[in-house]
Amino acid sequence: MKKIWDCDFKMAMSPSSHGRMDVRENLRLVEHYRSHGFKDPEELLEFIEAFWGLRIPRAKVCPDHTPPAEYLAAAFLEEVQDCVCWANRSGGKTLNGALLTWLDSVFKAGCETKILGGSGEQSLRMYEHIKGFLTPPFQHLVEGEALRTRTHLVNGSNIQILTASSKSVRGPHPQKLKLDEVDEMAPELYEAALLIPKSAKGIRASVQIYSTMHKAYGLMNRVITEAAESGYRIYKWCIFCVMEKCIGRDCDTCELWEDCEGRARQADGFYPVEDAISAKRKVSRETWESEMLCRMPSQEGLIYKEFDLSIHVI
Amino acid sequence: MSKRDEMEERCLEVKELQVLGMKVPQIALMYSVTERSIWNYLRRARELFSRTARNLNHDEILGETVKILERIRTKAMRHFHLCEENTAVKVGYLNTALKATEKLVQLYQEVGVLVKVPERLAVEEGLPFEDPEIRKEYLALLKKARAKGEKNLGL
Numbered sequence: 255m256k257k258i259w260d261c262d263f264k265m266a267m268s269p270s271s272h273g274r275m276d277v278r279e280n281l282r283l284v285e286h287y288r289s290h291g292f293k294d295p296e297e298l299l300e301f302i303e304a305f306w307g308l309r310i311p312r313a314k315v316c317p318d319h320t321p322p323a324e325y326l327a328a329a330f331l332e333e334v335q336d337c338v339c340w341a342n343r344s345g346g347k348t349l350n351g352a353l354l355t356w357l358d359s360v361f362k363a364g365c366e367t368k369i370l371g372g373s374g375e376q377s378l379r380m381y382e383h384i385k386g387f388l389t390p391p392f393q394h395l396v397e398g399e400a401l402r403t404r405t406h407l408v409n410g411s412n413i414q415i416l417t418a419s420s421k422s423v424r425g426p427h428p429q430k431l432k433l434d435e436v437d438e439m440a441p442e443l444y445e446a447a448l449l450i451p452k453s454a455k456g457i458r459a460s461v462q463i464y465s466t467m468h469k470a471y472g473l474m475n476r477v478i479t480e481a482a483e484s485g486y487r488i489y490k491w492c493i494f495c496v497m498e499k500c501i502g503r504d505c506d507t508c509e510l511w512e513d514c515e516g517r518a519r520q521a522d523g524f525y526p527v528e529d530a531i532s533a534k535r536k537v538s539r540e541t542w543e544s545e546m547l548c549r550m551p552s553q554e555g556l557i558y559k560e561f562d563l564s565i566h567v568i
Numbered sequence: 569m570s571k572r573d574e575m576e577e578r579c580l581e582v583k584e585l586q587v588l589g590m591k592v593p594q595i596a597l598m599y600s601v602t603e604r605s606i607w608n609y610l611r612r613a614r615e616l617f618s619r620t621a622r623n624l625n626h627d628e629i630l631g632e633t634v635k636i637l638e639r640i641r642t643k644a645m646r647h648f649h650l651c652e653e654n655t656a657v658k659v660g661y662l663n664t665a666l667k668a669t670e671k672l673v674q675l676y677q678e679v680g681v682l683v684k685v686p687e688r689l690a691v692e693e694g695l696p697f698e699d700p701e702i703r704k705e706y707l708a709l710l711k712k713a714r715a716k717g718e719k720n721l722g723l
Contacts, residue, residue, distance in 0.1 A: 279695055282697060290698075297700075300708075
C-alpha cells in the first residue's frame with residue numbers, strides 16, 4: 255500500500271511550514287472506533303499513545319508481575335471484571351484508572367462509572383486525570399460540562415466522583431466501580447461500596463481496585479489475601495515494570511542493582527532511573543520494598559514488628 | 569524504401585486514420601483492401617508501438633531533454649544580457665530562461681535526481697478507516713508528529 259504521508263516528515267511538520275492535521279479526520283477515527291471497536295489490544299494502546307501521548311508500559315520486566323498495558327487492555331476489552339491493581343507509588347494507578355474510565359465511557363454506550371478514592375483529594379486526582387483526556391476529538395461527546403461531581407456523555411455514559419463518605423456510596427447502581435487507594439479507605443466504606451456495581455445495558459458489573467500496600471494488616475492486605483476467594487484477579491507491577499529503559503548505566507556500581515538485577519534494561523516505562531535511585535536513598539528499606547517493589551507491607555509503626563498472624567494467633 | 573518499411577508505413581497510416589475517427593470499412597474502401605487486412609494492419613501497428621517503447625533508451629531521452637532545456641536557458645540568458653535595457657523583449661528572454669529552469673528542476677525531481685521537499689502535509693478527507701492498515705498508518709503518523717513536537721494536530 256502506498257503510504258499517504260510518504261514525504262519528508264521533518265520538513266512537512268516543522269513549525270515554519272504549513273503542516274496541519276485535519277481535526278475532522280481525528281473525529282472520524284474516534285467515531286469509527288465508537289461504532290466498530292478496537293481490533294486488538296495493540297490497536298487500543300496505539301490509539302492511546304497517538305491521541306493522548308501516553309505510552310503505557312508494555313514490557314514484561316519482572317517475571318511475577320504484569321505490565322500495566324496488559325491490565326488496561328484486559329479491563330477495557332472486558333476480559334476481566336473484578337480485579338486489584340497492586341502497584342508502586344507513582345506507578346500510574348490513578349492515571350490508568352482514569353484512562354480506563356474515560357475509554358469505557360466513550361466507547362461503551364451507556365457505561366456508568368462511580369469512582370471512590372481513599373480520600374476526597376484522591377478522588378479529585380482521578381477527576382483531574384479524566385479532564386486531561388477531554389481533548390478536542392472528544393469534547394463533542396460531553397453533555398454540558400465535565401463537573402467534579404458528575405460528567406455526562408451524549409452516548410448515555412456517565413462518570414460520578416464520590417466523596418469518601420458512607421452517604422455517597424448509596425444510591426444508583428452503575429456497572430463500574432473504581433476504588434482508588436483502598437489502603438487509605440475506611441473498611442465500612444469499602445464494604446458498602448462493593449455493593450454498588452450492577453450489570454446493565456449489556457455491560458457487566460465490575461469492581462476495580464487500585465492501591466499500594468503500605469500498611470501491615472491494612473485494608474489492601476486484606477483485599478489481596480482474600481482476592482482468590484472474592485474472585486479478584488491481581489495485577490501487580492513494581493517500579494521496575496514502569497521504569498524507563500535503562501541505557502548506558504554500569505550495573506556494577508548501580509545502587510538499584512540488588513533489586514533490579516539488570517531488569518531495567520528491558521523496561522519501556524516512564525519512571526526515571528535517577529528518580530528511583532534518589533527515592534531509594536531517601537526511604538528506609540521497608541518502605542522501599544512495600545511501596546516501590548510491592549513486596550510486603552511495611553511494618554513501620556507497629557509495636558511488635560515481628561508479629562506474624564499465622565504464628566502468633568491460635 | 570524496403571518492403572518492410574513500406575509495410576510499417578502503411579500500418580501507421582491506417583492507425584492514424586482510425587485515430588482520426590474513420591471506421592475500418594471506410595479505411596478498407598480507401599485502400600481497396602479487405603476489412604480483415606485493415607484489422608491486420610492495426611494489429612501490426614500495435615506491435616510496432618510496443619516494440620518502439622521497449623527499445624526506448626530512457627537515459628538517452630532524458631539526456632536529450634536536459635540538453636535542449638539547458639540550451640534554451642543559456643541562449644535566453646545570453647539574449648537577455650545582450651538586449652537593451654527595459655524592453656519587453658528583454659523581459660521575455662528572462663521569462664524563457666526561468667521557464668526552462670523550472671522545467672529542468674521539475675524534470676530532475678520527477679526522475680529522482682533532486683529530492684522534492686514538501687511544503688505542506690495534507691491528509692485527504694474521508695480516509696477509509698475501515699481498513700486496519702490505514703488506521704495503523706494514521707495512528708503512526710499522529711505518534712510521529714507528536715514525537716517531532718508538532719502542536720497543531722487537532723488532538
